[in-house]
Amino acid sequence: MTVTGIKEFDKSRVEIEIDDTYTFILYKGEVRTYGIKENQELSEDNYRKIMEEVLPKRAKMRAMNLLKNRSYTAFQLREKLQKGGYPGCIIKEALDYVTGFGYVNDERYAADYIEYHKEMKSRNRIYMDLIKRGISKEIFESTWLDIVGEDKKELEKEQIISWMRKKHFAAQTADFKEKQKMAAFLYRKGFETESIRNALSLDITII
Structure with missing residues (x-):
């Protein structure tokens, strides 16, 4: 396999292209360690070490570090690793690893x-x-x-009433324009038209 390109990824890392195909990202020190040079052959042994040892370990550590600070879905974590330039097979291995421990669910x-x-x-x-x-x-x-259960309409009613109180909106005294404005606000919040219409007809006391 021939190294056909070495491109700057950031200050400390480079993209390695093998046989005219993007392959992986390494730190500049690793490029020297494995003797990677443009237009020269990369040995099978060094390629195996990079793909089976260096990158999987790094991707797993990256995933674990991300999960220390907050929860991620599998999709979100995959996106993060993709931005780090990890190959698809390495990303899958890292996701399988953290999922296997229950860190991603x-x-x-x-x-x-x-x-x-x-x-x-x-x-x-x-x-x-x-x-x-x-x-x-x-x-x-x-x-x-x-x-939540099946009582979706009752929940939406409570949510809308809560928003109306936060906005100090009184349905019983509001004029048509004020109701239109509140209806538009609630619609943008994702509430269904029927739930909004029903709520706007309620006699709600503003606290």
């Missing part, structure tokens, strides 16, 4: 997110937030049902 992530936000965010908004984080529709639906 999409069901638990979804449950924690729903539990924390269910009082103020609409179901639709929570759903969109979790989809962007890589949570599947199936995981969301199952987790939502476990935590």
